[in-house]
Amino acid sequence: MTMLKLNSAAELEALRAKILAGRDPAKPCIAVCAGAACDGMDSAAVACAFLAEVGRQQLGERLELRTTGCHGYCERGPNVVVTPGEICYFEVAPADVPEIVAATLRGEVVERLVYHDPASGAKAVHMNEVPFYKHQTRLLIGDNPKIDPMKIDDYLAVGGYAALIKALTEMTPDQVLDEVKRANLRGRGGGGFPAGSKWETTRNAPEKIKYVIVNGHEGESAAFMDRAMLTGNPHKVLEGLIIGAYAIGAQRGFMYTRHDMPLLEKHVRNALAQAKEYGLLGENILGSGFSLEVELHFDVGIFVSGESSALMRSIEGNAPEPRPKYVRTSVSGIWDKPSNLNNVETWANVPQIISRGAEWFTSIGSEKSRGTKLISLSGNVVNSGVVEVPMGTPLRTLVFDIGGGVRDGKTLKAIHFGGAMGGSIPARLIDAPLDFDGMSKLGAPIGAGGLLLMDEDTDMVEVARYLMDFLTKESCGKCVPCREGMQQMLQTLTRLTEGRGRQGDLELLEDLVEVTGLGSLCALGKTSGDPLKSMFRYFRPEYEARISNQAANQAADQAAAGSGDTK
């Protein structure tokens, strides 16, 4: 298809019609996942094998091939999905390719490569029958297997940019803002802050020049859903950003993403270029009079650069140190201009809120947390991967129905949310609903959505030490309570894990958690003690045992050494 600048909504719809007319829904399509996990299992070789097979048999007319972003079920990659029917093949090797091609052409299924229940052996062929998928509501990530992230036409084919058309042609910026506010969309990057009110603050700030930013830094350990979203469907995030910029009155946008993911960079760069070519970015978008430029920026590989003020300093070209001022970035951000920052997933929610409306959106999820949430499942779980469920879903569904429970037949000990600034709750709270406020109250705030399963063998002191070690390396070092407090907590925790605990260590840790929490400059330091807080709340005896055992052992050792000396 030749690229052309589209000058109106009608031209975009005409293009969409043309794309769809050129596609036969009955023509089989084989989608090979090229997401990070599958890529790590050499899905590229599988994709090459398909290409070779189709070339060898000259099947181009009868079969479509597509490489896509993450399908979700990373554990069982390389993943292949065949449409129509969304037949899921798992752990596909290049050697399986001729058989899949042959079966697909005959309208048959390669039984040995579909899902088999590990207990009963029962088969699940179609995506909506596979346990991992069937308990999900995949509003955001569900398009991934249908889209080659390098092709804007694929996004248009699934209805992409229709929300932008609606916003630009049927709604005023205020109406867009109002829709997002009524949807009660809450930020997915960790805080759960209402996106609508943040947008409004930036919109109402007196400065004329305003910025919108996508936070695609995703530094939280055990979180990998933002990159799955952004790498697999960059246009969805971009569409959300353009709609947001329209509502806020911003003229310039930034995509701030990881520097260490070549595929992500390639897809986002390409998406920006294609959107620009089609006239979905740049001057006078679709003839609406609204203009927006978006550029790509990379993080500098340190965790704190995901924090809003540090991120903005980084975009300005400065060291990513959190800004100490008591003024919100939505009022004074990049170059002191009002700047609205949202997480990848937050932006990705915007198009559907505009197309389907706030009422529809608020019908999903729990009362105070609407919509779905992307979750990265990992740790001692049977099925690791990227999961999307309605807010309010019981953790049990996530862990057992979707996650398949604990690996190696072990029992569940704890669930950890939110990475190094999150918390752990014991297995007995498994029926708690996934909800921003509820999980925060329990001491395991959802954070960005990294869920880590921990089995019976997990040493909770070691977990806290590990997380503190991670954060200590990520502190920018500017403020004393974070730089020094975390270092002291780490040293104390290290002592405990090494069997050198002292009486008073728990009290010391509690002091440090409190002072670091109250005194630190930015949220990294402020929440660095949260994992420990949850440990003291639910796993205190494990910590106490370390101390009393160790103190007793040390006393015994000393006594033994002492008596040895006198002999």
Added chain:
Amino acid sequence: MSEIVLNIDGKEVAASAGMTVLQAAQQADIHIPTLCHHEKLEAYGGCRLCIVEVEARGRKSYVVSCLYPVEPGIVVRTRSEKVDKIRKVLVEELMAHAPDAPELVRLAEEYGADRHRFDKETSFCVLCGLCVRYCDEVKHKNAVGFIENGAVREISFIPEIAAKECWSCQECFTLCPTSYAQAAYLLTEALAFPGRREAHSHAHAHATPEPERRVIPITPVAATA
């Protein structure tokens, strides 16, 4: 400029818009400890010793007074159980690095800090950033900067610039609460441009008194005080 009235430690204090709580307090002769603050420099918010309790719109929070802007009607407490505890622990944390820095010794006394609470790691520098920021904001030379992040952060003189600029300046030495700025400079000098000091004293043997007089003697600090 508009007058703002706020309450600090039970006293009604008048301030003008744009002032920080610290400035308002200083104006009213209410003392708040600071370590990284300097009038000539942009507020930094690094040491957190100037933390105070603020009650605004019915909500209590802990903020650093060197950055927090005055607002009408807020109630500020410069001392409270929590505030004192925070300061005490901060001083204890810093004393692991600079156990004999005079200001820390004084603060330790005031807040009952135990200078031996944490294992010593006497790097001497408390990373207040005064030297770095003074050289940047006042002198515009950037002869000294931070390197590394987190717990391994330190200050470092950049030999190329230091060789040119520091000799005739040395102004940051007196700002430093621990005298580490001078030590770090002397180390840089010894490693990067040795002989400079001698050559200089020869050349100026009969000339006017030298900047050297400004070199303050490093207070001998026992490593495990």
